[in-house]
Amino acid sequence: MTNESGKKIGKKLRLDKILSHLGLATRSESKKLVKQGRITVDGTIIKDSGLQVDPEVSAIELDGQPVRYREFVYLMLNKPQDVISATEDRHDRTVIDLLDAEYLAFEPFPVGRLDKDTEGLLLLTNDGKLAHELLSPRKHVPKTYEAIVFGAVDEADGAAFKAGVELDDGYKTMPAELEIIRRYEQDGAPHSDIRLTIMEGKFHQVKRMFEAVGKKVVFLKRVSMGPLPLDPELSPGEYRELDEEELRLLRGE
Known part of the structure; x- marks a missing residue:
């Protein structure tokens, strides 16, 4: 639904809840900001931090800077090696540790996982519904x-x-597409650069598939998930928000 100006109409939320959700201020801090006259809604200085506001329609500013509200955040990360796909860990650095503070308030989590020594595309979001769709075994999202x-x-x-190979635990994989990019000698031993598309996400699957045919993966990088390719401009450890077109692709719209 939209209003007369064409803006999307959403539900109204307390102003202090909006600021808290975005990690800009706690409820008590919001009260102080309001007392100091630092928050405006549609150009008017606000006197009540509990004011009900539609963040999809009203223009909220803090110290003259626009407050951009959204319920969900969607990030594309080029995961580096030696970082684990988890929200917290006592011993190792996690993908969440790579994020700026502005995203931590959304409590994003990795969609699936990449091994500690694997690089490449990893999505992070707080949208549980989309994450479930991408990870559901019934969806067979290609990677x-x-x-x-x-x-x-x-x-x-x-x-x-x-045809599908049998892994070390007896599981037979779904059909996968293998492309041989090049074969060469390195230090007197044969090596191959390949591209592989699988339809599942079993534990260490790519490595175990090659072990099943008597070979060993020495470097692994995920370059796409479903219709979404890794942005080549992202160096390992860098990330950015998905744009609207990328979100539509992921949702199958």
Whole structure:
């Protein structure tokens, strides 16, 4: 629903709740900001931090700076090695530790996981519904990886992956698409650069698939998830918010 000016109409929220949700101020801090005349709504200085405001319609400013409200946050991260896909850990740095403070108030979490030594595309959000859709085994969301493999990967491996290979626990994988980018010698041993698209997300799946055909992954990077490719401008450890088109793609709109 929109108003006469074409702006989307959402539900009204307490002003102090809006600021708290965005990590800008606690409720008690909001009261102080209001007393100091530092908050305006549609150009009017606010006297009550409990004022009901529609953040989708009204222009909220703190110290003259626009307050951009949104319920959910969606981040694309190029996960570096030696960082774990978790919200907290006692021993290792997590992907949440890479985020600026402005995003921590949203309490985002990683959508799925990448191994500690794996780089590449990882989504972080606080939208549980979208995360469930992307991770549901019934959805078979494709995930594409690029890898350096110790061993000469050949067409027989491609055929095996296409048919599904049996992992060390007896599980047979769904058909996967293997592309051999190049084969070469390094330190007198055969190596291969490959691209692999899988439809599942089993524990260490790519590594275990290559072990099933007698080879070993020595470097692994996820380059896409569903229709979303990793932004090539993001260096390991860098991230950005998804744009509207990327969100539509993920939602299948």
